[in-house]
Amino acid sequence: MPEAREFWRWKEYNWKTPDFDWKDATLITAGVDVGSVSSQAVIMCDGKLYAFSNMRTGSDSPNSALNAMKWALEGTGMTLTDIHCKVGTGYGRINVPFSDRAITEIACHARGANYMFGPTLRTIMDMGGQDCKAIRCDENGKVVSFLMNDKCAAGTGRGMEAFAELLGVSIEEVGELSLQVEEEPPPVSNTCVVFAKTEAAGLLRSGWSREKVLAAYCSAMAHRVASLLNRIGMKEDFAITGGIAKNVGVVSRLEKELGVKALKTNYDMQIAGALGASIFAKDLAEKAIRNK
Amino acid sequence: MQGGGNTIAYYGYKDGSGDFFIRLDTDKCKECVNKPCVDACPAGLLEIFVNDYDDVVVRVEEKHRRKIKYSCSVCKPVFGDRIIVCQAVCKLKAIAHTW
Amino acid sequence: MMITAGIDVGNKNTRALILKDREVISRSLVLSDFDHKKAALYSYELALSKAHMNKEDVNFIMATGAGQEEVTFANGRITEVGSAARGAVFLFSSTRTVIDVGAEESRAIKIDEKGKVLDFAINEKCAAGTGSFVESMSRALEITLEEMGALSLKGEKSVPMNAQCAVFAESEVVSLIHARIPVENIAKSIHEAMASRISSMVRRIGIQKEVLLIGGTAYNKGFIAAMEEDLELKLIVPADYPEFISAFGAALVAADKAGGK
Numbered sequence: 133m134p135e136a137r138e139f140w141r142w143k144e145y146n147w148k149t150p151d152f153d154w155k156d157a158t159l160i161t162a163g164v165d166v167g168s169v170s171s172q173a174v175i176m177c178d179g180k181l182y183a184f185s186n187m188r189t190g191s192d193s194p195n196s197a198l199n200a201m202k203w204a205l206e207g208t209g210m211t212l213t214d215i216h217c218k219v220g221t222g223y224g225r226i227n228v229p230f231s232d233r234a235i236t237e238i239a240c241h242a243r244g245a246n247y248m249f250g251p252t253l254r255t256i257m258d259m260g261g262q263d264c265k266a267i268r269c270d271e272n273g274k275v276v277s278f279l280m281n282d283k284c285a286a287g288t289g290r291g292m293e294a295f296a297e298l299l300g301v302s303i304e305e306v307g308e309l310s311l312q313v314e315e316e317p318p319p320v321s322n323t324c325v326v327f328a329k330t331e332a333a334g335l336l337r338s339g340w341s342r343e344k345v346l347a348a349y350c351s352a353m354a355h356r357v358a359s360l361l362n363r364i365g366m367k368e369d370f371a372i373t374g375g376i377a378k379n380v381g382v383v384s385r386l387e388k389e390l391g392v393k394a395l396k397t398n399y400d401m402q403i404a405g406a407l408g409a410s411i412f413a414k415d416l417a418e419k420a421i422r423n424k
Numbered sequence: 425m426q427g428g429g430n431t432i433a434y435y436g437y438k439d440g441s442g443d444f445f446i447r448l449d450t451d452k453c454k455e456c457v458n459k460p461c462v463d464a465c466p467a468g469l470l471e472i473f474v475n476d477y478d479d480v481v482v483r484v485e486e487k488h489r490r491k492i493k494y495s496c497s498v499c500k501p502v503f504g505d506r507i508i509v510c511q512a513v514c515k516l517k518a519i520a521h522t523w
Numbered sequence: 524m525m526i527t528a529g530i531d532v533g534n535k536n537t538r539a540l541i542l543k544d545r546e547v548i549s550r551s552l553v554l555s556d557f558d559h560k561k562a563a564l565y566s567y568e569l570a571l572s573k574a575h576m577n578k579e580d581v582n583f584i585m586a587t588g589a590g591q592e593e594v595t596f597a598n599g600r601i602t603e604v605g606s607a608a609r610g611a612v613f614l615f616s617s618t619r620t621v622i623d624v625g626a627e628e629s630r631a632i633k634i635d636e637k638g639k640v641l642d643f644a645i646n647e648k649c650a651a652g653t654g655s656f657v658e659s660m661s662r663a664l665e666i667t668l669e670e671m672g673a674l675s676l677k678g679e680k681s682v683p684m685n686a687q688c689a690v691f692a693e694s695e696v697v698s699l700i701h702a703r704i705p706v707e708n709i710a711k712s713i714h715e716a717m718a719s720r721i722s723s724m725v726r727r728i729g730i731q732k733e734v735l736l737i738g739g740t741a742y743n744k745g746f747i748a749a750m751e752e753d754l755e756l757k758l759i760v761p762a763d764y765p766e767f768i769s770a771f772g773a774a775l776v777a778a779d780k781a782g783g784k
Contacts, residue, residue: 191701191702235476236475236476262694268432275476275477276432277431278433279434280435282489283437283439283490283687283688284649284687284688285688285691290691291690294690322440323649324439324440325688325689325690326656326659326689330627337557359443360438363434363443363445439651440648440650490687491720494723
């Protein structure tokens with residue numbers, strides 16, 4: 133991979149709770165979300181979040197699933213066999229070799245978001261690497277309505293990466309930079325990322341600052357996402373998950389356009405799918421125990 | 425799991441040229457035994473599957489979701505009558521097109 | 524002597540063409556960039572100077588293309604569908620279907636023997652069905668468009684391309700390179716994917732022979748081969764300047780307006 137492409141590459145990481153030891157738990161479950169761009173693994177002990185990892189998906193789904201899982205396990209002393217039930221989700225869910233069941237990312241996202249944001253959550257916007265999903269759910273995290281768009285890069289993390297690449301800024305800086313404008317410019321008029329990039333190159337040539345171009349793109353993205361939400365019927369409380377939830381430039385503009393504030397959480401919003409999968413795994417394990 | 429209200433699934437896409445989604449009311453759909461829409465669709469777009477909540481419902485085949493605008497064009501000629509077959513055969517009115 | 528001009532302002536390129544008694548005497552092509560007004564004027568002046576003409580010599584100017592409104596000095600305007608149809612039937616009278624694939628838009632036009640438009644379909648807001656798609660892919664492969672066209676003819680086996688979107692397809696192409704798929708097979712697959720989208724659009728209006736391919740993408744041998752395979756017929760492809768057919772059609776209409784048929 134040439135070095136020039138590296139600046140949009142975000143950091144991979146893992147996390148483990150300092151609050152309790154897994155050896156005290158009676159039921160250990162895991163969820164793995166293999167997305168087209170990033171993969172996450174989550175481990176829960178008795179329904180409480182214990183550890184997780186977030187990595188870039190490699191060219192091979194089964195390996196990506198395993199790597200994410202291994203990294204979440206790192207330093208815990210736990211092994212795969214200690215986990216009672218595992219659920220795979222995401223674009224590569226059928227390729228999670230060690231999982232007990234595959235569940236769609238829509239259902240897992242709703243379930244995970246319900247855990248993170250609480251039972252008042254009704255609408256979720258998930259903006260992933262290569263898709264975006266608008267989901268309505270009930271107080272139990274059950275899906276009431278959903279829409280997924282994976283045909284087009286507009287409104288996805290990959291679309292934002294293409295822009296960051298064009299402007300030579302890191303994907304993590306995009307949001308902050310886009311807010312450093314005195315006046316909000318009109319949004320980029322082309323929806324298509326390819327055409328929007330051409331438009332942006334022209335705007336730069338005509339003297340626009342990078343910040344202004346980013347502001348115009350973030351607001352175009354917010355507008356697009358809002359239209360998807362309106363399609364399924366926007367209802368409060370509202371939350372945003374996925375990589376772009378970390379982009380304050382898109383989030384603040386989306387909130388403004390919808391006229392609602394997105395719920396905040398201390399959980400890492402990229403793990404919603406994997407978290408939901410591990411909760412489904414807990415249901416499955418409990419059901420299996422009951423049926424014994 | 426129990427939930428209130430009908431579950432609505434949208435299959436299709438939005439791109440620069442517009443919104444192209446088939447809207448399926450799965451709570452109505454799961455009540456239908458024969459699911460005549462599946463065989464009636466001239467483009468063979470629909471399939472029956474068991475969803476995450478163990479309901480037997482119809483969905484749009486994965487391979488058609490990203491080109492639904494063209495897949496559905498059989499029922500949507502530029503000139504002449506538009507008879508959207510899946511919609512016409514669905515007695516429960518569980519299927520709708522957004523375009 | 525009757526001098527007329529056709530100016531085709533596309534989203535990416537602007538073309539001007541000067542006719543003397545319905546014979547082409549000059550052509551010019553400039554980037555539309557941001558100022559379509561400037562591009563229109565510049566291309567017009569360039570074409571005039573190539574023809575050794577002055578503005579006073581010109582009897583009638585017709586504008587066409589997405590930015591036709593910006594051609595403030597034009598005497599008349601015609602849609603890009605109308606101008607393409609006019610140019611097509613003049614050059615190839617047996618044409619009944621015109622497929623026009625430009626950089627940022629593509630269309631399929633059904634015409635009668637007089638060049639009258641019977642039906643048409645357009646794709647303009649998404650790069651997947653336009654010349655930009657193949658261009659992005661050649662960038663991902665790090666070869667020129669010409670190289671990619673030639674290579675794709677040597678491709679023996681295509682690989683399925685899942686992505687519709689040009690941005691996603693770029694990542695897919697990169698992963699195909701990493702998976703050591705021969706580049707000629709990747710090139711073949713790219714053209715097939717593109718052709719299948721264009722064919723879907725053409726089928727919408729119904730295919731009637733003869734089928735003419737115009738627009739900048741008509742230079743691409745790999746795309747032509749993929750289209751012919753997909754549509755199961757032989758295409759008529761202009762030997763030169765396929766991207767000037769609309770400007771030519773507009774200039775012909777200008778000639779009709781200027782001095783009788």
